[in-house]
Structure formats: C-alpha cells, structure tokens
Amino acid sequence: PVDASAIYGVNHTHWAINRFSVDGRLAVDIIGPFQGGGGGCCYVAPARWSSGLTVRVDWETGAGSAIDFPGTEDWTKVMVWREKILAQKRRHSKVVAVPDYTGQEVCGITVHFLPCDDIQVTTSCYAYGSP
Secondary structure: OOOOEEEEEEEOOOOEEEEEEEOOEEOOOOEOOOOEEEEEEEEOOOOOOOOOOEEEEEEEEEOOOOOOOOOOOOHHHHHHHHHHHHHOOEEEEEEEEOOOOOOOOOOOEEEEEEHHHEEEEEOOOOOOOOO
C-alpha cells in the first residue's frame, strides 16, 4: 500500500458537516458551510487502483449558523433553540467510487459534500480550486 494520509472534506453546501468518517476513520473538524477542513488520520489507498474500488462515507449535517441564539438569560428560550438545532441534524451514509489514480501521487482522501446529500471523493494532491 501507499503511505497513510489525512482525511479532508470540502463543504459545498449551506449546512454544517458536524462530523464525518471514511471507512470508519474519523476526520477531526466540524466543517462550516462552504468551507474546508478535516485532517483525521488515516486513509491508505491500495498501491494499485482497481475498478470497483469504493469507500463508505458516513456524515452528519446540521445547522450552519447560531445566528438566532437567544443568549443565556432565559433558559427556556435556550432549550427551545437547542431543540430546534437538534431537530435539523441528519445522518447520512453513502458508498462511492474512488476515481482512478493510476500514475498519480495519492495524497489521502478528500470528500466533497455536495447539495442534495451527494458526495464525491478524490485522492488528488491538488488543493480545491487548483487548476
């Protein structure tokens, strides 16, 4: 196998990614809306890519902002707000194909969280937005 590398995520949605894992290995950051993060250890890609190579990604989405937080003066309002935030959390799981990396350097795995609860993964060493 190739060297073990980090697990990253890029969030292309208005929801927060509260937590995520790749094949059971946890990333370490909460990722805000339209942000990147992660850094959990470790994803080890097979030395040779083969057709049918997949990973399972589990993730939780939730409110991307606490803009309507009522403050701490009125505990009843805080609890109502908390319940509203908790009600927005959703758990997701998907098995996705790992793109062919034959002849390329592998730099961990990056999960792209897309609208409509879709995801894509890449093992590219190029950062998001690179040409």
